[in-house]
Amino acid sequence: MTDGGLKSLTIVGGGTAGWMSAAMLSRALGSTVAITVVESDEIGTVGVGEATIPAIKLLNGFLGLDENDFLAATHGTIKLGIEFVDWHTVGQSYLHAFGPVGRPLGMAAFHHYWNRRRLQGHDESLWDYSLNARAARAGKFDRLQQAGGGYLEGLVHAFHFDAALYAKYLRRYSEAQGVRRVEGRIVGVNQHSETGFVTDLTLQDGRRVEGEFFIDCSGFRGLLIEETLKTGYDDWRGWLPMDSAIAVPCASATPLLPYTRATAREAGWQWRIPLQHRTGNGHVFCSEHISAAEATDVLMRNLDGAPLAEPRQLNFTTGRRRQFWNKNVVAMGLASGFMEPLESTSIHLVQSALSRLVALFPNRDFNAVEIAEYNRQTALEYEYIRDFLILHYKATSREDTPFWRACKAMDIPDTLKARMELFAQSGRVFSQEDDLFKEASWIQVLIGQGVLPGAVHPLTRQVTDPQLDDYMTNLRQIMARAVDGLPDQADFIARHCASGAQSADRP
Numbered sequence: 001m002t003d004g005g006l007k008s009l010t011i012v013g014g015g016t017a018g019w020m021s022a023a024m025l026s027r028a029l030g031s032t033v034a035i036t037v038v039e040s041d042e043i044g045t046v047g048v049g050e051a052t053i054p055a056i057k058l059l060n061g062f063l064g065l066d067e068n069d070f071l072a073a074t075h076g077t078i079k080l081g082i083e084f085v086d087w088h089t090v091g092q093s094y095l096h097a098f099g100p101v102g103r104p105l106g107m108a109a110f111h112h113y114w115n116r117r118r119l120q121g122h123d124e125s126l127w128d129y130s131l132n133a134r135a136a137r138a139g140k141f142d143r144l145q146q147a148g149g150g151y152l153e154g155l156v157h158a159f160h161f162d163a164a165l166y167a168k169y170l171r172r173y174s175e176a177q178g179v180r181r182v183e184g185r186i187v188g189v190n191q192h193s194e195t196g197f198v199t200d201l202t203l204q205d206g207r208r209v210e211g212e213f214f215i216d217c218s219g220f221r222g223l224l225i226e227e228t229l230k231t232g233y234d235d236w237r238g239w240l241p242m243d244s245a246i247a248v249p250c251a252s253a254t255p256l257l258p259y260t261r262a263t264a265r266e267a268g269w270q271w272r273i274p275l276q277h278r279t280g281n282g283h284v285f286c287s288e289h290i291s292a293a294e295a296t297d298v299l300m301r302n303l304d305g306a307p308l309a310e311p312r313q314l315n316f317t318t319g320r321r322r323q324f325w326n327k328n329v330v331a332m333g334l335a336s337g338f339m340e341p342l343e344s345t346s347i348h349l350v351q352s353a354l355s356r357l358v359a360l361f362p363n364r365d366f367n368a369v370e371i372a373e374y375n376r377q378t379a380l381e382y383e384y385i386r387d388f389l390i391l392h393y394k395a396t397s398r399e400d401t402p403f404w405r406a407c408k409a410m411d412i413p414d415t416l417k418a419r420m421e422l423f424a425q426s427g428r429v430f431s432q433e434d435d436l437f438k439e440a441s442w443i444q445v446l447i448g449q450g451v452l453p454g455a456v457h458p459l460t461r462q463v464t465d466p467q468l469d470d471y472m473t474n475l476r477q478i479m480a481r482a483v484d485g486l487p488d489q490a491d492f493i494a495r496h497c498a499s500g501a502q503s504a505d506r507p
Contacts, residue, residue, distance in 0.1 A: 005363055006361075008211050009211060009214075010037075010038060012215065013037075013038070013216070013218040013219060016350070018332075019170035020332075022171075024351075026177035036180045036181075038201060039183065040185040050160055051082075051341070052158040052159050052161075053436075054098050054157060057158070059351050063173060070169065073169050073499075074159075074166045075162050076276065077159065077258065079160050079344075080135055080136040082260045082343065083095050084445075085263040085264065086398075087262075087269075088397055094448030095127055096448070100440055101126060101129055101440050102129040102130075112456075113468060116460045117468065132155055134480070136258055139255045139256070139490075141155065141157065142487055182207075184205060184209075186204075188202030215332055216331045222335040225323075225329055225336070226321070226335075228329075231331075233319055233322065234320055236319040236339070242268055242285060244292060244295070245316070246295050247281070248282070248300070248309060249307070250306060251308060253304035257274055263302070267401060268284045268286055270283045276493060279304055283295045283299035289401070316340075318339055319337055320336065320339075324375055325374045325378075332350050345436065356377055377434060383413075384431075388437045388442070394416070395451050396449065420451055424453065428457075
């Protein structure tokens with residue numbers, strides 16, 4: 001029997017996507033496949049994706065990374081959720097907090113009991129029942145598996161970090177695993193004359209780098225997936241109209257908050273990501289409604305500290321490749337598509353694509369059925385995330401600028417329309433297997449954006465009003481005590497993972 005296994009894999013581009021790919025695949029494949037990363041120090045990286053979601057802990061765990069060491073090496077901080085300011089109404093804010101909201105009661109989900117009380121005239125916030133939201137607002141954090149004497153699940157966290165430092169950290173890890181790095185600018189991509197498969201890359205100095213399988217991490221340009229293979233791109237600006245961003249770091253501000261902030265502006269929104277050594281800021285905007293100069297002025301007037309660099313502009317088209325895997329090329333990161341950083345999905349999409357690739361890793365025959373399945377699953381994930389992002393723009397009461405009036409009036413995908421209508425009528429929401437954002441996320445954003453259920457779930461009536469009053473009061477008290485006992489995030493970092501504290505023997 002002939003061994004049909006691949007012997008070599010070449011990653012085009014470094015940065016976060018490239019070195020995540022190298023680290024995870026070298027760990028998964030061991031020494032069975034030789035991995036090469038081709039990158040040029042002359043080519044910069046986008047490097048604005050400094051906020052993550054909790055699933056990144058699975059990747060770090062798979063790689064065997066020490067969390068404290070990783071945080072210290074990347075100047076990282078804790079993220080418990082995202083605060084959305086002025087999205088539904090100017091002056092109003094809400095949190096999309098990680099972790100559960102409330103605690104199970106009876107046969108209906110917790111938010112149905114909260115909604116029953118809301119319809120009865122009670123005015124407590126849904127986020128009074130989120131441990132993550134309470135800790136975030138208080139600026140507190142500790143690693144907890146459980147809280148409230150075991151009555152509650154503990155805090156669910158992700159990270160803010162310097163993406164360039166994370167890439168360097170993973171590069172050291174990958175090279176220790178045997179990954180080879182080739183420095184050089186790619187000036188040519190060569191293809192098989194009959195199959196069209198990529199065979200090798202030509203570098204500026206004339207060297208050629210061969211490979212059997214290629215991962216395109218070349219950023220927005222998509223050197224292999226688009227410039228070479230002409231795969232095509234689905235443009236989603238009709239639903240996600242942002243096409244530009246201005247990014248700038250500024251000096252840190254106190255207190256050190258354990259959450260990302262997204263503040264809606266006249267024709268877009270501004271991100272604020274607190275790191276140990278600085279704060280990352282950016283203004284994502286629609287160029288049809290505001291100029292780059294005006295967007296820059298808005299950003300610079302709304303920084304929390306002195307700017308630490310000149311503002312940098314990025315241009316993009318929201319959407320995705322029509323195929324993520326074409327012939328012997330898989331696109332990762334920005335080469336595969338982009339849906340703006342509103343819910344911190346960019347780094348996660350690299351991670352989930354790598355997990356999918358490991359599950360469908362090819363032999364040299366590159367089975368067309370397996371490639372089609374990879375593309376099907378990845379397309380679904382993109383479409384579910386797309387709908388979740390559109391929800392933030394569509395479900396608004398704002399009509400104070402032409403941009404927000406256009407968002408409120410826009411047509412939306414039928415898949416999102418059905419979710420919004422079902423929730424508005426009954427409070428019910430369901431997520432699919434490939435849906436990154438589960439029920440707790442949809443519930444918080446729907447309610448935060450003003451989509452409120454108009455009916456009581458019939459199964460909540462099994463609990464009497466006095467019983468429900470007691471339950472909700474006790475739950476709020478237990479959560480308040482649990483948060484009171486937590487240290488401030490700044491104290492947690494100083495004790496466990498301050499920058500410069502990482503061990504020299506670790507990657």
